[in-house]
Amino acid sequence: MTPQDLSRQLFELILVVVARHAPAQPLQLSVDDVVLERPKNRDHGDWATSIALKISKPLGLNPREFAAELATELGGFEGVAGVEVAGPGFINVRLDAGAAGVLAQRIVEAGDSYGNGDLYRGVQMNLEFVSANPTGPIHMGGTRWAAVGDSLARILKSQGGDVTREYYFNDHGAQIDRFSRSLIAAHLGEVTPEDGYGGAYIHDIAVRVVAAYGQDMSVLPREEMQEVFRSIGVELMFGEIKASLHDFGVDFDVYFHEDSLHESRAVERALQRLRELGHVFENDGATWLRTSDFGDDKDRVIIKSDGEAAYIAGDLAYYLDKRERGFERNIIMLGADHHGYVARMMAMCAAFGDTPTVNLEIMIGQMVNLVRDGVPMRMSKRAGTIVTLEDLVEAVGVDAGRYALVRSSSDSQLDIDLDVLGKRTNDNPVFYVQYAHARTCAVARNAEISGVNRVDGFVPELLIHESESQLLGVLQEFPRIVAQAAQLREPHRVARYIEEVAGYYHRWYDKCRVIPQGEDAVEDVHRTRLWLNDATGQVIRNGLALVGVSAPERM
Incomplete structure (x- = not known):
């Protein structure tokens, strides 16, 4: 019996009991409101719910008496071994072994789709993340958003969302001028401008610009030379960024150029829309947006008195463009240094007549430190001043790097111990999870050799060992965990969950045999345990896929 089955039965019982005692009272309740949770103490049963407490008082019913009546009738349902009422009206449900064990078969048959849901079915979602300036390699803050953003996109898609991954290409503004001047300085052997960019990568890009141009640079006036370095250099740098992200398992559906907003007069259209509203x-000769009417601490200049567009002008045009492309939910991931930016963005959303936190969401991510020998790394071999995505991958590989970045809440600062991630021990969380998956595959291979297969028998009531009950209990949680991760925008919940699954699996492996010993005959209990073994492998594999990490079959 799945949690969904149990919720539906409880919902139907509630309707019957309410009609019996309070027929005139309106009951605004759906099956989704009947929330089941795993009790922390497994002695309290397989599932618990507080639904009786939540709805009894508005109906004028005694909570404990209401819960007791539900418990009495629920106890007679097939697959329910017992129901108890605890405290003021909590309902604890214990399933019989057969009802609990059938989950193993359902997971295997569901395959890659186990854990999927309908939370965002058909919702058009735009997820913008990384969006690093094309002036240098991706630093660790952007690398964190690459891992978290891509994982979140996978999770939202698993819940039915129509997700577009978008990279906002900042190719407009002063930082591009500083970049091109830095390239010229490197080409001419001059000192890097005081406000410019350093690092070996600048010299590498400058050399490639000269080669790509294919003509004599020395005859060009300084201004023309800077434009050549600007146009070719930005394209080359962005090509490197895209390649680095692809190698990290992150690709985007849309690369949106900031410059296009100004060239297409999108800023003027957004300004006109807000003027009409x-x-x-x-x-003082400037054009302002009255953001203070929508919770901002002050109004914002859109067009400065000299006629130049302020930075928020691009934000206005870009947000309107997304909404006109049909995106109902727009999620933007920003670094810790953008925390003060949230209020004006939400005010902008409201000024367009939209709902902040619904049509526009902003996630703020904290910084990441790579630690080796107990000391934070401060400098990249190539970038010179920052630690980059390439530094992380070079140190521990893609899987370990991605997993380490995803498994912690993105709104907390993170220290990644490279010494731990380099170990092939249970201290390394990604190894611990991947090894559990590889072990399920090894068990399946050895079972085939020993004549144990899933075809000849599945008897779920044989899964009675305590470790089997615990493993089934945690496997049952996967759909709820994924839905919660999607709803809260917290991919780390999936990573932590599959670590928990790995722990329960390793303990089960130590206590219950899938393959008979010696000359013992193959029995139904072995075949049934193979279903449970393969179900566990499927859940770990699905979880790793959601965070963009491979599930090796051998280690």
Whole structure:
């Protein structure tokens, strides 16, 4: 019996009991409101719910008496071994072994789809992340968003969301001018401009620009030379960024150029829309957006008195462009240094007549430190001043790097111990999970050699060992964990969950045999345990796929 089956039965019982005692009272309740949770103490049963407490008082019913009546009738359902009422009205349900064990078969038959849901079925979602300036390699903050953003996209898709991964290409503004001047300085052997970019990569890009141009640079005026370095250099740098992300398992559906907003007059269209809505005013020769009406601490300049567009002008045009492309939910991932940016963005959303935190969500990620020998790494071999995505991959590989970045809440600062991630021991969380998956595959291979297969028998009531009950209990949680990770935008919940699954599996492996010993005959209990073994492998594999990490069959 799945949690969904149990929720549906409880829901139907509630309707019957309410109609019996309070027929005139309206009951605004759906099956989704009947939430089941795993009790922390397994002695309390397989599932617990507080639904009786939540709905009894508005209906004028005694919570404990209401819970007791539900418990009495639920106890007669097939697959329910016992029901108890605890405290003021909590309901604890214990399933019989057969009802609990059938989950193993359902997971195997569901395969890659186990854990999928309908939370965002058909919702158009735009997920913007990384969006590093094309002026240098991706630093560790951007690398964290690459891992977390891609994992979140996978999780949202598993819940039915129509997700577009988008990279906002910052190719407009002063940072591009500083980049091109830095390239010229490297080409001419001059000192790097005080506000420029350093590192060996600047010299590498400068050499490649000259080769790509294919003509004599020395005859060009400085201004023309800078434009050549700007156009070719930015394209080369962005090509490197895209290649690094691809090698990290991260690709985007849309690369949106900031410059296009200014070239296509999208800024003017956004300004006109806000003017029509009555939120734009003129003051001191500048054009302003009245964001203070929507919770911002002050109004914001859109067009400065010299006629130049302020930075928020691009944000206005870009947000409107996303909404016009049909995205109902727009999620933007920003670094810790953008925390003060949230209020004005939400005010912008409201000024367009949209709902902040619904049509626009902003996630703030904290910084990452790579630690080796107990000391944070401070400098990249190539970038010179920052630690980059390439440094992480070179140190521990893609799988370990991605997993380490995803398994912690993104709103907390993270120290990644490279010494731990380099170990092939249970201290290394990605090794611990991947090894559990590889072990399920090894068991399946050895079972085939020993004549144990899933075809000849599945008797779920034989899964009665305590470790089997615990393993089934945690496997049952996977759909709820994935839905929660999607709803809260927290991919780390999936990573932590599969670590928990790995722990329960290793303990089960130590206590229950899938393959008979010696000359013992193959029995139904061995075949049934093979179903449980393969179900565990499927859940770990599905979980690793959601965080973009491979599931090796041999280690």
